[in-house]
Amino acid sequence: MTESTVESVALRAREAAQDLALATRAAKDAALYAMADGLVAATDAVLAANGEDVSAASGNGIPEAMVDRLRLDADRVAGMADGLRQVAGLPDPVGEVVRGSTLANGLELRQVRVPFGVVGIIYEGRPNVTADAAGICLKSGNAVLLRGSSSARRSNQAIVSVLREAAASTGLPADAVQLVPGEGHEPAKALMRARGLVDVLIPRGGAGLIRSVVEESTVPVIETGVGNCHVYVDKEADLDRALDIVLNAKTHRPSVCNAAESLLVHADVADAFVPRVVGALQEAGVTVHGDDVFAAHDGVQPVTEDDYAREYLSLDIAASVVPDLEAALRHIRTYSSGHTEAIVTRSQDAARRFTAAVDSAAVIVNASTRFTDGGEFGFGAEIGISTQKLHARGPMGLPEMTSTKYVVTGDGQVR
Amino acid sequence: MTESTVESVALRAREAAQDLALATRAAKDAALYAMADGLVAATDAVLAANGEDVSAASGNGIPEAMVDRLRLDADRVAGMADGLRQVAGLPDPVGEVVRGSTLANGLELRQVRVPFGVVGIIYEGRPNVTADAAGICLKSGNAVLLRGSSSARRSNQAIVSVLREAAASTGLPADAVQLVPGEGHEPAKALMRARGLVDVLIPRGGAGLIRSVVEESTVPVIETGVGNCHVYVDKEADLDRALDIVLNAKTHRPSVCNAAESLLVHADVADAFVPRVVGALQEAGVTVHGDDVFAAHDGVQPVTEDDYAREYLSLDIAASVVPDLEAALRHIRTYSSGHTEAIVTRSQDAARRFTAAVDSAAVIVNASTRFTDGGEFGFGAEIGISTQKLHARGPMGLPEMTSTKYVVTGDGQVR
Numbered sequence: 001m002t003e004s005t006v007e008s009v010a011l012r013a014r015e016a017a018q019d020l021a022l023a024t025r026a027a028k029d030a031a032l033y034a035m036a037d038g039l040v041a042a043t044d045a046v047l048a049a050n051g052e053d054v055s056a057a058s059g060n061g062i063p064e065a066m067v068d069r070l071r072l073d074a075d076r077v078a079g080m081a082d083g084l085r086q087v088a089g090l091p092d093p094v095g096e097v098v099r100g101s102t103l104a105n106g107l108e109l110r111q112v113r114v115p116f117g118v119v120g121i122i123y124e125g126r127p128n129v130t131a132d133a134a135g136i137c138l139k140s141g142n143a144v145l146l147r148g149s150s151s152a153r154r155s156n157q158a159i160v161s162v163l164r165e166a167a168a169s170t171g172l173p174a175d176a177v178q179l180v181p182g183e184g185h186e187p188a189k190a191l192m193r194a195r196g197l198v199d200v201l202i203p204r205g206g207a208g209l210i211r212s213v214v215e216e217s218t219v220p221v222i223e224t225g226v227g228n229c230h231v232y233v234d235k236e237a238d239l240d241r242a243l244d245i246v247l248n249a250k251t252h253r254p255s256v257c258n259a260a261e262s263l264l265v266h267a268d269v270a271d272a273f274v275p276r277v278v279g280a281l282q283e284a285g286v287t288v289h290g291d292d293v294f295a296a297h298d299g300v301q302p303v304t305e306d307d308y309a310r311e312y313l314s315l316d317i318a319a320s321v322v323p324d325l326e327a328a329l330r331h332i333r334t335y336s337s338g339h340t341e342a343i344v345t346r347s348q349d350a351a352r353r354f355t356a357a358v359d360s361a362a363v364i365v366n367a368s369t370r371f372t373d374g375g376e377f378g379f380g381a382e383i384g385i386s387t388q389k390l391h392a393r394g395p396m397g398l399p400e401m402t403s404t405k406y407v408v409t410g411d412g413q414v415r
Numbered sequence: 416m417t418e419s420t421v422e423s424v425a426l427r428a429r430e431a432a433q434d435l436a437l438a439t440r441a442a443k444d445a446a447l448y449a450m451a452d453g454l455v456a457a458t459d460a461v462l463a464a465n466g467e468d469v470s471a472a473s474g475n476g477i478p479e480a481m482v483d484r485l486r487l488d489a490d491r492v493a494g495m496a497d498g499l500r501q502v503a504g505l506p507d508p509v510g511e512v513v514r515g516s517t518l519a520n521g522l523e524l525r526q527v528r529v530p531f532g533v534v535g536i537i538y539e540g541r542p543n544v545t546a547d548a549a550g551i552c553l554k555s556g557n558a559v560l561l562r563g564s565s566s567a568r569r570s571n572q573a574i575v576s577v578l579r580e581a582a583a584s585t586g587l588p589a590d591a592v593q594l595v596p597g598e599g600h601e602p603a604k605a606l607m608r609a610r611g612l613v614d615v616l617i618p619r620g621g622a623g624l625i626r627s628v629v630e631e632s633t634v635p636v637i638e639t640g641v642g643n644c645h646v647y648v649d650k651e652a653d654l655d656r657a658l659d660i661v662l663n664a665k666t667h668r669p670s671v672c673n674a675a676e677s678l679l680v681h682a683d684v685a686d687a688f689v690p691r692v693v694g695a696l697q698e699a700g701v702t703v704h705g706d707d708v709f710a711a712h713d714g715v716q717p718v719t720e721d722d723y724a725r726e727y728l729s730l731d732i733a734a735s736v737v738p739d740l741e742a743a744l745r746h747i748r749t750y751s752s753g754h755t756e757a758i759v760t761r762s763q764d765a766a767r768r769f770t771a772a773v774d775s776a777a778v779i780v781n782a783s784t785r786f787t788d789g790g791e792f793g794f795g796a797e798i799g800i801s802t803q804k805l806h807a808r809g810p811m812g813l814p815e816m817t818s819t820k821y822v823v824t825g826d827g828q829v830r
Binding site: 018117218356367394404407408 | 433436437516518519522524526529531532610614615629630633635636637653656659660662663664667748766770771772774775776777778779780781782783785786787791792793803804805806808809818819820821822823824825826827828829830
């Protein structure tokens with residue numbers, strides 16, 4: 001039954017995707033502006049639905065931090081609307097000619113960006129993802145099937161209802177944006193099995209969600225977001241700069257995937273740097289989980305293998321002294337999740353070796369790991385940060401939400 | 416046991432991939448030339464091993480066409496060597512800067528091509544794929560795990576043994592090229608489950624093989640090759656040109672994925688074109704499976720739903736008259752495998768509508784479907800033709816065998 005329900009929304013999405021693929025930028029932008037205006041106008045209805053979700057969550061004993069992520073207010077609704085307007089302002093990726101040439105036989109070859117078709121998004125928590133994802137998918141010409149968490153069900157329904165009506169009011173198909181209906185885990189599982197109907201699935205959420213989608217999906221998946229990010233302080237680091245970078249990477253926003261989770265310090269600068277960085281981190285409220293050198297300082301917890309591998313997402317950091325750059329590279333190779341690693345160094349050779357040898361989505365020299373972000377990279381919108389190597393790696397903006405096709409024109413060529 | 420064997424070759428491949436990722440173009444090209452020379456020098460040993468495979472296959476009652484695909488001779492070995500030398504002559508995709516900019520805060524952002532790491536290839540039949548795939552993977556900096564069919568086991572072992580020795584002789588790791596050992600289906604299945612060790616899996620072969628890899632793999636897959644390609648003859652077609660294109664697309668090499676399998680003719684030109692095309696196809700030995708209009712001609716078989724959906728790979732073609740371009744588009748949407756579709760028309764509007772509305776890897780105007788090919792597109796080498804939308808679509812050359820990473824350099828930037 002669930003499978004057929006998901007199949008029926010997916011079939012409607014495919015129909016809508018045919019129209020969306022051919023929609024002009026002007027038509028898509030008009031829909032995005034109408035969606036933004038619609039959300040602002042419907043603020044009361046959205047907040048009423050959200051209030052019911054928040055009450056139910058509080059009643060269910062869901063932790064306060066999670067209830068807080070669920071909670072909307074008028075500012076957050078206005079923020080969703082602003083996000084949609086920003087996406088309207090971005091260039092349309094569809095139709096971009098990625099490469100082109102004229103072949104020896106006169107055939108004209110062009111590789112052109114086209115939408116995927118139907119994109120499935122499985123996500124947890126914050127209802128603003130609903131509007132963000134719908135906007136990015138619509139602008140890139142894709143129909144979207146949204147599967148949010150059940151705790152945000154009423155909020156998501158209210159938001160999607162506004163978005164659908166706005167799309168339809170400008171002449172685009174309402175089915176460009178649909179929620180996947182149904183209770184429990186089955187609808188998400190049916191979405192993962194909808195190969196042929198859904199072109200790509202993007203899970204956004206914790207490591208457990210992402211792992212289950214990757215393992216169970218027959219639809220192609222873009223894996224996002226788990227970040228066990230490292231900062232390596234080289235023997236030739238400017239130590240003032242290193243201190244700024246470590247503190248920023250760890251404490252600026254510890255709950256996000258581009259926050260630093262591990263600190264590696266070259267042995268030659270350990271005496272000069274370890275006391276300073278431990279003091280500064282502790283002053284900022286960070287618990288340091290360190291090796292022997294670090295643990296000689298008051299308040300430092302002994303580090304475990306598990307600490308090295310963890311994405312804390314909290315004011316904790318694993319810390320270790322390494323004998324040289326190669327040992328830092330081995331440590332990163334062993335424990336990194338492939339998201340972002342940074343080196344602090346004045347040495348051109350060390351920077352070159354680090355950027356060549358580290359196999360992560362982003363490798364940063366002399367700056368905070370916090371810069372791995374679609375907004376910071378200037379993409380204007382971001383659907384997530386891919387930590388896989390296929391299709392897209394790193395922050396994904398609008399072009400990453402497209403495929404391509406080859407258009408070949410001739411005048412009768414045969415082989 | 417199998418899983419651990421596959422794990423051990425995959426771990427060795429990962430080690431090799433670290434070296435390969437940093438190997439210069441000069442080092443990789445030297446290895447490719449050594450491999451080519453090695454194959455030519457070892458022709459006798461390769462042919463002896465191949466002879467054993469061919470005898471065993473003949474003894475096992477394998478159809479003669481398949482035995483023929485398995486068979487090597489001195490020319491085919493020389494052809495493999497030439498293929499490796501051609502790959503050496505192509506530009507190195509690794510290190511190409513795909514995009515770059517300086518951000519407002521002074522951070523320098525570059526998106527750079529890097530190898531995937533470890534590529535798994537599961538393939539049937541022809542042993543020349545072994546050398547082709549090894550060459551393309553090595554040039555793109557990837558270690559390769561090859562799982563060929565058991566009927567080609569001895570041939571593949573002989574070829575891989577030469578390639579490994581040649582790589583090692585030039586200082587690259589022998590484990591850049593490995594066969595996945597073991598009997599039966601289990602080793603391939605273990606390869607499909609080696610997520611984290613293998614970065615991407617490319618199945619090359621029939622529809623059954625590809626479907627099973629897509630469904631069972633937890634490693635990201637690039638789907639290749641099934642082609643139910645259509646030629647649509649528009650009411651404004653030049654009918655001489657249309658005849659040439661249909662004949663070439665169907666008969667030039669019927670066993671390959673870019674051969675035409677279906678013919679659609681606009682009703683307005685049916686009277687003028689159907690008798691000519693039926694006659695010409697039949698003269699070329701093609702069995703036409705046609706609708707009522709076609710079946711009015713001698714020797715035309717009545718077409719079935721199944722015919723419309725089939726990839727014949729033989730001298731057969733499904734044929735139907737359609738009332739207009741939109742009906743042709745609906746037919747294609749229903750039955751196409753998303754490989755290649757062609758329109759023959761003099762109308763700019765019809766060509767524009769067809770290329771926009773057809774959602775296939777390649778859309779061709781006034782030329783044969785046979786041009787969808789890495790060699791024809793000027794890529795110099797091809798690992799297969801992707802019919803999926805994620806990562807690569809259409810013929811895949813060297814750049815398609817890479818991922819990217821972002822390299823960000825600053826002078827102390829924090830957020």
